[in-house]
Amino acid sequence: MEIKQPHSLLGQKLMEIFNLLYDAFGPRHWWPGDSPFEVIVGAILTQNTTWKNVEKAINNLKRANLLEPKALYRLPYEILVDLIHPVGFFNIKAKRLKAFLNFLFEEFQGNLEEMFSLEMEGLRKKLLSIPGIGPETADSILLYAGGKPSFVVDAYTRRILSRHGLIHEEASYEEIRELFMDHLPSDVGLFNEYHALLVELGKRFCKTKPRCKGCPLEVFE
DNA sequence: GACCAGGCACATC
DNA sequence: GATGTGCATGGT
Numbered sequence: 001m002e003i004k005q006p007h008s009l010l011g012q013k014l015m016e017i018f019n020l021l022y023d024a025f026g027p028r029h030w031w032p033g034d035s036p037f038e039v040i041v042g043a044i045l046t047q048n049t050t051w052k053n054v055e056k057a058i059n060n061l062k063r064a065n066l067l068e069p070k071a072l073y074r075l076p077y078e079i080l081v082d083l084i085h086p087v088g089f090f091n092i093k094a095k096r097l098k099a100f101l102n103f104l105f106e107e108f109q110g111n112l113e114e115m116f117s118l119e120m121e122g123l124r125k126k127l128l129s130i131p132g133i134g135p136e137t138a139d140s141i142l143l144y145a146g147g148k149p150s151f152v153v154d155a156y157t158r159r160i161l162s163r164h165g166l167i168h169e170e171a172s173y174e175e176i177r178e179l180f181m182d183h184l185p186s187d188v189g190l191f192n193e194y195h196a197l198l199v200e201l202g203k204r205f206c207k208t209k210p211r212c213k214g215c216p217l218e219v220f221e
Numbered sequence: 222g223a224c225c226a227g228g229c230a231c232a233t234c
Numbered sequence: 235g236a237t238g239t240g241c242a243t244g245g246t
Contacts, residue, residue: 088243
């Protein structure tokens with residue numbers, strides 16, 4: 001990837017980490033999904049859940065030709081609960097999907113392109129006001145469905161950064177997001193790969209019990 | 222059987 | 235503002 005050099009020291013460190021991860025894992029091709037709408041549905045369904053389970057639910061919706069705003073908007077809640085059962089938290093997630101769809105239809109007549117035509121931080125605030133959409137889900141929607149340069153922070157990101165002394169353990173979501181956004185070029189492709197690479201690193205080496213042997217960031221120890 | 226997963230809201234202090 | 239808890243399936 002061609003990324004222009006950040007000028008701050010922190011930016012250089014973040015790019016060093018990125019390059020090590022990219023060399024180790026290669027491009028992640030995120031987000032898995034055929035359409036922006038599918039990405040949004042996946043972002044809500046994957047909250048505190050493994051992607052394997054989300055895939056089953058997405059396939060249920062796909063098979064029923066329901067992975068499209070109007071169809072899902074009209075679908076009765078009880079049927080939705082049934083179709084997304086494998087993800088766990090199905091009652092609450094069905095409500096969250098419905099809450100997003102109500103927002104999409106009330107404010108944008110169900111038109112995602114219209115929604116994404118809003119300025120990024122303004123849209124982010126609107127998304128955050130929907131019950132069930134917190135910062136990580138909002139940023140995933142902006143970045144991976146909308147193609148907007150909003151950095152996504154997750155549990156792995158916090159763990160990895162704090163273990164390498166770049167943040168305190170208690171740093172807030174917004175602090176961590178700003179760390180990346182203030183010190184890296186505002187590049188959608190970079191943000192896309194970076195978050196995906198951190199998740200890959202997290203899954204392999206930085207779970208609650210770390211398995212640091214072979215970790216591409218070992219060089220910093 | 223305990224622990225964890227690509228969070229979030231809400232209650233309580 | 236900080237801390238605790240419910241939500242629930244499926245894999246290690």
